[in-house]
Amino acid sequence: MSDNKHKWARKVGFGFGPNELLPTDVESWNNSQLTSNFKSVGMAKRYSDVEIWPQEYNFSFEDRLRRAGEYNEGKKEIENSKKLTSVEKKKRVRTLRDQTDVALFDVYKFWNSAIYGDDMVKQRLTHFWTNHFTVGGGGRRNYIIGDFIYRVIYGNLNASFDELLYKVTTHVGMLDYLDNAESVGERSESARWARRNGKTQGLNDNLARELLELHSVSPERMYTEDDIRNSAKILAGWGANTDSVIRKFYRERRRDNPAIGSLGKFIYEPYFKDRAEPGRKIVLDNKFRSGKKSLRQLTDMLANDDFTARHLSKKLAIHFIGESVNQSEIDFIYNVWKDSKGNLEEIHKEVLNVTARSKERKFLWPSTWMFQAIRFSGSSFLPGFEDGNASFYKAVPSKLNYEPKKILEELGNSFWESRQPDGYSERKDDWVSTEHFDRRIKVASRIYSFQPDRQGEEIAELLDFSDNTKIAIDKASNMRDKFIVALCSPDFMEV
Amino acid sequence: MLTRRHFLSGTGAGLFLSGYPVHGFTKNAIKGRIVVVLLEGGMDGLLAVPPIGDDNLFKQRRALVASNPLKLNPLFGIHPNFKNFSSMLLNDEASIIHATSFPYVGRSHFEGQNVLQGGMLTPFSIKTGWLGRAMDIAKTAGKAMSLETPLIIRGANDLDNFYPARIKHSRLPSSETLRLIQSTHLNNAAKVIGKLTKNSMKMGVVSQARDPLSLAAEAGRAMREKDGPRVAVVKIPQFDDHSEIGTDTGHHPELFTLVDRTFGKLKSELKEEWKNTIVLTMTEFGRTVKENGSAGTDHGYGSVGLLAGGLINRSSVVANWPGLSNKDLYEKRDLYATIDYRSICAACLEAAFGLDHDVISERVFLDKTIPRTYGHIFG
Amino acid sequence: MDTFLDKLIKLILIVFINTYFFASSSNADTSVLCLQKFLKKTVFVPGSLDGVWGDKTENSINSLLDQAGMLKPNQNISAQDAKEVCNLLHSSKRDELLESGKFKVFRIEID
Numbered sequence: 011m012s013d014n015k016h017k018w019a020r021k022v023g024f025g026f027g028p029n030e031l032l033p034t035d036v037e038s039w040n041n042s043q044l045t046s047n048f049k050s051v052g053m054a055k056r057y058s059d060v061e062i063w064p065q066e067y068n069f070s071f072e073d074r075l076r077r078a079g080e081y082n083e084g085k086k087e088i089e090n091s092k093k094l095t096s097v098e099k100k101k102r103v104r105t106l107r108d109q110t111d112v113a114l115f116d117v118y119k120f121w122n123s124a125i126y127g128d129d130m131v132k133q134r135l136t137h138f139w140t141n142h143f144t145v146g147g148g149g150r151r152n153y154i155i156g157d158f159i160y161r162v163i164y165g166n167l168n169a170s171f172d173e174l175l176y177k178v179t180t181h182v183g184m185l186d187y188l189d190n191a192e193s194v195g196e197r198s199e200s201a202r203w204a205r206r207n208g209k210t211q212g213l214n215d216n217l218a219r220e221l222l223e224l225h226s227v228s229p230e231r232m233y234t235e236d237d238i239r240n241s242a243k244i245l246a247g248w249g250a251n252t253d254s255v256i257r258k259f260y261r262e263r264r265r266d267n268p269a270i271g272s273l274g275k276f277i278y279e280p281y282f283k284d285r286a287e288p289g290r291k292i293v294l295d296n297k298f299r300s301g302k303k304s305l306r307q308l309t310d311m312l313a314n315d316d317f318t319a320r321h322l323s324k325k326l327a328i329h330f331i332g333e334s335v336n337q338s339e340i341d342f343i344y345n346v347w348k349d350s351k352g353n354l355e356e357i358h359k360e361v362l363n364v365t366a367r368s369k370e371r372k373f374l375w376p377s378t379w380m381f382q383a384i385r386f387s388g389s390s391f392l393p394g395f396e397d398g399n400a401s402f403y404k405a406v407p408s409k410l411n412y413e414p415k416k417i418l419e420e421l422g423n424s425f426w427e428s429r430q431p432d433g434y435s436e437r438k439d440d441w442v443s444t445e446h447f448d449r450r451i452k453v454a455s456r457i458y459s460f461q462p463d464r465q466g467e468e469i470a471e472l473l474d475f476s477d478n479t480k481i482a483i484d485k486a487s488n489m490r491d492k493f494i495v496a497l498c499s500p501d502f503m504e505v
Numbered sequence: 506m507l508t509r510r511h512f513l514s515g516t517g518a519g520l521f522l523s524g525y526p527v528h529g530f531t532k533n534a535i536k537g538r539i540v541v542v543l544l545e546g547g548m549d550g551l552l553a554v555p556p557i558g559d560d561n562l563f564k565q566r567r568a569l570v571a572s573n574p575l576k577l578n579p580l581f582g583i584h585p586n587f588k589n590f591s592s593m594l595l596n597d598e599a600s601i602i603h604a605t606s607f608p609y610v611g612r613s614h615f616e617g618q619n620v621l622q623g624g625m626l627t628p629f630s631i632k633t634g635w636l637g638r639a640m641d642i643a644k645t646a647g648k649a650m651s652l653e654t655p656l657i658i659r660g661a662n663d664l665d666n667f668y669p670a671r672i673k674h675s676r677l678p679s680s681e682t683l684r685l686i687q688s689t690h691l692n693n694a695a696k697v698i699g700k701l702t703k704n705s706m707k708m709g710v711v712s713q714a715r716d717p718l719s720l721a722a723e724a725g726r727a728m729r730e731k732d733g734p735r736v737a738v739v740k741i742p743q744f745d746d747h748s749e750i751g752t753d754t755g756h757h758p759e760l761f762t763l764v765d766r767t768f769g770k771l772k773s774e775l776k777e778e779w780k781n782t783i784v785l786t787m788t789e790f791g792r793t794v795k796e797n798g799s800a801g802t803d804h805g806y807g808s809v810g811l812l813a814g815g816l817i818n819r820s821s822v823v824a825n826w827p828g829l830s831n832k833d834l835y836e837k838r839d840l841y842a843t844i845d846y847r848s849i850c851a852a853c854l855e856a857a858f859g860l861d862h863d864v865i866s867e868r869v870f871l872d873k874t875i876p877r878t879y880g881h882i883f884g
Numbered sequence: 885m886d887t888f889l890d891k892l893i894k895l896i897l898i899v900f901i902n903t904y905f906f907a908s909s910s911n912a913d914t915s916v917l918c919l920q921k922f923l924k925k926t927v928f929v930p931g932s933l934d935g936v937w938g939d940k941t942e943n944s945i946n947s948l949l950d951q952a953g954m955l956k957p958n959q960n961i962s963a964q965d966a967k968e969v970c971n972l973l974h975s976s977k978r979d980e981l982l983e984s985g986k987f988k989v990f991r992i993e994i995d
Contacts (some may be wrong), residue, residue, distance in 0.1 A: 189747045192799035201798065212798025216747050219804075223613055235836065413673070420672055422652045430545075432615040439632065442694050443654040444701040445666040451686070452675035459674070482685040491682040499689040578993045594992050822990040825927050844987060880980075881989050884953075 016386075016472050020505045021372070022330065022362055023130030024381045028388040028463040040131070040362050044355060045168070048129035052122035055394035056460075060126045067115045067395070071157050071277050072259070074112050078153040079260030081110040082253075113147075113426055116156030117415045118395050120425075124381035125392055135358060136164045137378070138329050139174070140425055142322075143225060144433040145183040147426040150252040155426055158183045171322070171352035172313035179221060179309055180279055185249025188217035188431065195246040195287025213287075218242035220431045226312040228321040233294055240291040244304050247286030255280070281305075319347040326357070328436050330365045332372040339364050371504040373438035376421035376446070380453055382505075383497050386473075388463035391456060417456075420449055447498070454497040458490045466492030475501040535645050536781045537816060537857025538728045540737045540771055541636060541657060542721075542764065544788040545618065546745030550808035551794065551840060552757055554601055554822070557582040561829035565794050569802070571753050577601075581822045585753075586761040589769035593813050594820045598779075599768075600882050602810040602849050603824035606790060606842035610835070612804035614745070617789030622657035624847065624870050633660025635850060639869045640736055643858040647736035648727055650720035655738055665700050665734065667723055669713045677705050717741045721767045725774025728782075735857070739767065744788065748799035768813050780815030783853045787846070793838050794829060805839035810849055816856045816883055823881050845875060852879040915966035919945050922973045926985025937963040945969060952977075952984040 015032050019025045023043070026032055033039035050063035069077070084106045088099050108114075123133050140163050147155055158181055166174040178184055185191050193214035194201050204211040218241035222233050250258075255277065281302050288300045296311050298304040312318060323343040327335045342364045343357065350356035374382070384391050392414065418424035422441075423434055435441070464472070466483050475483075479499045486492040496502060555570055556562055558580035562570060574582030575591055581603065583591060593599035609620040609628075616628035624635025637660030640647055646663035649655055654664055677683065680702050687698040712723050717739060724737035741763060743756075750757045764786065772779050791808030807827070827833050827841035835841045851865045856879065866875040913935035920941060923930040928948045931940035942962065949955045949969075954977070961969060973981065 189799070192748045192801075194798050196798075214747055214797055214799055214801075215803060219613070224615075229611070229613075229616075416671065420670060430614055439659065439693070440653055442697055443649070443652065443664075443666040444697055444704060445652045445668045445670070447694075447698055447701050448670055448677065449652075449672070451677055451683075452670060452672045455678065456672065456675050476689075479689045482689050486682055486685055491678055491685075494678055494682060495685050495689065498686045500691070500694065501689070575994070578990050580990060591994075595994060820992045822992070823987050824990065825988055876986050877983055878987060880952075880984055881987050 014474060017474070017505065018366070019130070020382055020386070020473075021365060023134055024124050024378070025386040027125075027385045036366075041359070043129065043131035044358055044362070046129075048127065048132065050119060050123055051126050051128075052119065053126060053392070053394050054396040056390050056392075056397055058394060063119060063122065064395075067119065068160075069112050069115070069156065071154070071161075074153045074157060075256050075259040075277070077110040077112055078150055078252075078256045081106060082256060083260060084110070112156060113152040114412070114415060115395070116159070117418070117426065119156070120159070121381070121392050121414050122395070125385045131358075131362070132164065132167055134330075134378070135167055137375075138326070139163045139167070141433040142325060143178045143184070144429065144431050145181070145187045146428045146431070147424070148428040150256060151183055151186060152426050153256075154181075154183045154252065157181075159425065166354070167358070168355040170313075171318075171347075171354055171357075172310045174354065175226065175313045176306055176309045178225070179217075179245075180248060180305070182249065182252060182255055182277065182280055185217065185280065186252045188220055189214045190217040190245055191249035191252075191254075193217070193242060193246045193249075194285045195243060197288055198246065198286055199284040200282075201285075213239070213242045213246055215239060215242040218245055221245075221309075222312065224432055226309075226321070227294075227315050227317040230321070231294070231315065231317040237293050240293045240298075241308060243287040243289075243291050244293070244298055244308050247282050247284075247302075248305060249280050250282070313352060316348075319344055319352070323347055323357075325436075326361050327364065330361055330372065331368045332370040333437060334370055335368070339368060373441065373504050375423050375434060376441060376450065377418055377423040379450070379497075379503055380417070380421065380457075383454065383457055383502070386464065387457065387469065387493070387497075389457045389460045391460040417453060421453070422446070422449075450498050450503070451494060454494045455490065457497070458493045462493065465489055466494075466496035469493075469496045469502070473501065475499065535643050535735055535858050537859070538735050538737075538775070538778060538782040538814075539636070539853055539857045540721075540724060540728070540739065540782065540784040542767060542784060542786045543618075543622075543655070543657070543738060543740045544744050544760075544764070544786055545740060545742040546614065546788075547617075547790045547792055547804055548744045548760075548786070548788040548808055549746070549750060549757055549792040549802055550603065551791070552750065552752070553584050553587070553761060553811075554603055554809045555582050555584070556580055556603070556826065556829070559826070559829050561833075565829050566796055568800070569750065569752055569796055571758075573753070577822060580826065581824075584758065584761050586758050587765045589765045589772075590811060590813060593768065593772075597820045598815055598817050599811070599813040599820050600817055601822045601824075602812065602844055602846070603822055604807040604827050604840055604842055605810055605824075605844040605846045605849065606807050607846050608842070609790070610806055612790060612806075614789060614804075619656065621787055621789050622655060624850075626872075632656075634658050635847075635869050636736060636738070637661040637664075639854045639858060639860065639865065642864065642868060643735075643854075643860060645735040645858065646733075647738070648724060648734040649738045650717075650724050651738070651740055655740070658736065658738055661736075663700075663734075664697075665704065667720065667727075668715060669711065671713075677701075680706055717763060718766055718770055722770045722774050725771045729775050729778050741767065746792075746801050747797065747803060748801040750792075750801045764811070768811075772813070781857075783812060783814040783816045783857050785849065785853055786811045787850075791840055791842075794834055794840055795838070806835045807840035807842035810846055812849070812853070812882065818883050821881070823878070844878070847872070848876050848878045849882070851875055852877070852882050855879050856883040915970040916941065916963070918970040918973065919966060922981075923948065923985075925982060927988050928985060937966065947988075948981065948985050951989050952981050954981075 016026060018036060051060050052063045053060050085103055088102045127133060140159050145155060145158055162177045162181055166177060194211040196212050201211045215238055218238050222238060223229055291298045298307055324340045327340045327343055331339060343360050346360035347357050419427055470480050470483055479501050483492050483495050486495050552569055555574050557574060571584050573585050575585060576582045590599055607620050608626055609617055619628045622634045623631045625631045634657035637658040640661035647658045647661050648665045648667055649658060650667050652668045654666060658664060683702040687695050690698060712719060721739050724739055727733045728737055744760060746757050768784060771784055775782055788808055791805040792802035793805045797803050825843035827843050831837055847870050851862060854860050854865050855862055862877045866873055916937050917935040920930040920933050923944050926948055928944035930944050931938060946961050
């Protein structure tokens, strides 16, 4: 694997494009990929140069809420207007949406980083962890998914796992997605008030269940329903649903200066004492006292549990090596996990080591495949973020700009779509269907329309395709078809 | 009357043991059609088919009982949003199974869906689906109305998907090129690309809509054709209403309307083949009997299955009603499942494909203890 | 005045008549018990296994036979039919009845 640097870069990153220099030494490249600081990059217009990603498109949490609030309030004003026709109203709402949209920029950043960014390994790891800690898209949550991906996931790739787990569990997006914002301790002030006023409020165990089942120890730990219930009691009081956060923020900032203060704590650690469940709780034989700190204690306990190390070592191994990874490969990662006490930098290094030694082939996610296809071929498929006037508060972007977001949806692999908490599958079978192949072939054709520097035959040479595939490429009658055959062969779909 | 079971024990069993595929016992192609409507997220069976004759219904979930259910018999009513389905009940072409589930009590979506589709009691223990295995035995083709091939039909030999793409300025290349792509792949991938190639050469206008109702219509249309698929799988997501589930109106009731219209669409598109069809809903679990703190319900156990189609003999509600008082509930929170839904799936396979119950229980579900419910629904 | 032979004949008659009636009612009990034991293997519960024909037993056996399609319209099984039904339960119809009796079918009764 390491004698072909191109293959290696695809295995753990997105491959080296025609204008990229190959590293002289793979080991030190691996190391710098994991430990360096990188700046996000992007391309303003197709066929122009790559530049630093504009600061104005790095949205803070507050920026995101501000824009979401402007959309909400603006939409209401437009719809209540007595002077406008309904056609005019729809047009204005669409314009307002485009002017305040954040998700589209996040998607652009996502694409640009994968295609032009130097930090390809960190990007891949970010994709992995974002999928592991799935926060489904939809509605107002799309305003904050970018924050989750970049500040929480990417920002903690070198931290310890317990830090990542806590930050993920307390993110407004996660608390909203898994309904914890609705969860109220039965003996909390809030629930008692509700009962006195003839309403019902109580615990919702959705997040607690997924925290144990999917995010940390997994069902192998043999936790009980009581463990889930008590975890829910510890989680009660955390989170406000995104819409109410937006509304509250919008009201507050009209009074205060938008540079937050107490509201900041509310956003970054949204804990509401009046909804919390008092008293002691026991989870997996550990005792927890009431109060805000108990959640960190719970997530730390789970993060440090042996079953979490086993569960996640296996997931990491499967993601990079493939479904038929063997137990000894998983054990290498597990041992480093235990020795380093969950230090993600060390763990990721070991993942790369084990992957380098493996002879398995991994069937790539469609999005990974697509980013690699664009990057490796040098196609200019991705529109620039200035193409079609997508800049902040300028005119409505052209229809073209929605394509990156739509294509991810068409491939069935978008992080901005609503989906189940267990995320996108690592199993090849789940990505093989007539419609899936239809998509790949059509996307490959689109990529060809934007002048790739590397054609089908060169791709086959550089990546050492099988003779059988090379023969098929040779038989294709024109350059476009050769390109499509190359990209849709198992040699490129797997790595 | 010679039942198929007796026939099998004489000759079929011999065929079975030697590994020969056991078809229906005639040389004709399979006439029956099966449509599985997957309700993802956990459907609240008590909201859909309230046991109005059970006093505990109001005691246990006062705020979640529809105000005007249609009364079916002294014990059961049905939510008023099921208009088409209720007409079918009156016409002896629908039935309801209540307090039923696959024997899975883990309450996890992704384990639950895997059990439901794979047909095994241990999640993630098998790579094929129960319907796929049955289709393999009966040698029928199937169509999934989704982007991916769901587990439930994997294992069948002839599979296809339908979920139109929305990628501008793109068209599939020539069939020669598609065949070249196919030549680079092995096994299942190669087969799938072959199917794609065949589809791409078909003439005519194809619907581009992707909502569940349009997909169901397309499924019905495709299954009506003489050499069309005999199986279709349609998904209706978003049943996981942990908050604000609704009662007369609201999110769950809207989904009931969608399910109801899906039944209606399938009947109207299948036309004369409706008499050979069975449609069944499946959901990974029901929901808690009592309301949670957010006017919703959490994951439960027993739920309902809705069946419709001309293969049904007489409409009924099949249930071994467990009761709703606290001591009757599973873990003091969920409606018990007293009917193993695998037996219902098995009955549908028997009715549509003519497979024998013993063959189904042994080779599709790998469990000889599954009881036979064919007589209760199709007899 | 009764001779010894008269007394003997009277005694024999009394014993014979008593035995006959006793045997008949014991037959009735056995048949009812036979039905009840069978019903216990189904979801149509008979109440207690006491050999006594009560409402529960009557309702349950009628429901089972009706559901299995073995009752004529408006037919109702009562105590005197117990023996005949018991024979049915041990005939070739046994399996069919057991299968049907595993689940309860509620008809649709919308007007």
